[in-house]
Amino acid sequence: MQTAAVIDYIVNWLKDYANEAQMKGFVVGVSGGIDSAVVSALAAKTGLPTLVLEMPIHQKTDQIGRAQEHIKQLKARFDNVEEHWVDLTRTFDSFVMAVDIGDPKEHQTQLALANARSRIRMIALYYYAQERGLLVTGTGNKVEDFGVGFFTKYGDGGVDISPIADLLKTEVYELAKALDVPKSIQEAEPTDGLWDTDKTDEDQIGASYPELEWAMGVYDRHTAGDFNGREREVFEIYERHHKAMVHKINPIPVCTIPANLLK
Known part of the structure; x- marks a missing residue:
């Protein structure tokens, strides 16, 4: 893969799409994972306003730490990047209290709650997108989006644009290296961060x-x-x-x- 050329192509595609849509820039949910790190870096390289949101819901400290390391690095490199912390833990807990969740040990109940976390984050992303005239920028890769469907319908699958959805996961890692994404993110086991336990993507799939x-x-x-x-x-x-x-x-x-x- 011609990594530098691919990066330039995506950055120009993002910029052109935003201009044609008459939108100011991008909003990206940053999780501490490789995909959101690459997408937020690509959005930042457009020079257009890029809002990165951290949206923890009972999040693991290592995931939070990686996300904050990445955001700090982005802000040091790009003056068009703004960060915002939206702690959705109480929102999620209120939702759990409001619905009949059945047996919390049942897999289907746990899966429904995991997907609920993703859908709550989608609401927050679209709130800021509409308020500020930004595009909700997807972080799904080709295997997740078109291979095994490893995303939440109307959750992280609810986006305006998908800049890396034509790239395999291994290709995303190549971009991450070229974009100087923190080593901690490049070396971390992929996880969607939607579970109270330390489930990796491989564990789930x-x-x-x-x-x-x-x-x-x-x-x-x-x-x-x-x-x-x-x-x-x-x-x-x-x-x-x-x-x-x-x-x-x-x-x-x-x-x-x-x-x-x-x-």
Whole structure:
């Protein structure tokens, strides 16, 4: 990959899109992870106003520390970057108290609460976006957004633009290195930060990003029966997640009424 050229291309694409949309700049939720670090750095390089939001919800201290290290570095390098801290822990706790959460130990309940965290953050991002004339800038990569659907519908999937959604996770790491993203972020295990436990992305999905990228690359030309051992296992993991994600990326189904019924 021509890393420097890709960075320039994305930065120019962001700038052109914002200008054509008559928006002032970008707002990015920064989590301490690699994707949000790369996206916020790319947005900052446009020279347009870039608001980075930290939105902790019972967040782990190491995640907060990495996010703050990155934001401090961004502000030192770019005078168009502004930070804002929005602690959504009490908001989330109030939501939990307001709904019937059932058995908190059940996986579906835990998953619903994890996704609720993401959707609450989406509300905060759009509040600041609308108030300041900014674009909510997505941080999903190609494997997450179009491979296994590792995002929350109307949560971190609710964005205006997606600058790295055509890049594989390993390619995002290449950009991170070229953009001087802090080593602590580059070396941290990928996690969505939506759980009270230390669940990594691999823990949740069952395969690493390099494995998923392999499966994504061969999926259209093969079936699980073409492979053995770990390759077959990874292929089946990818296939299961991919089939389950279709509703996240397809247009919302609309019930089309027959014309004769509307007369």
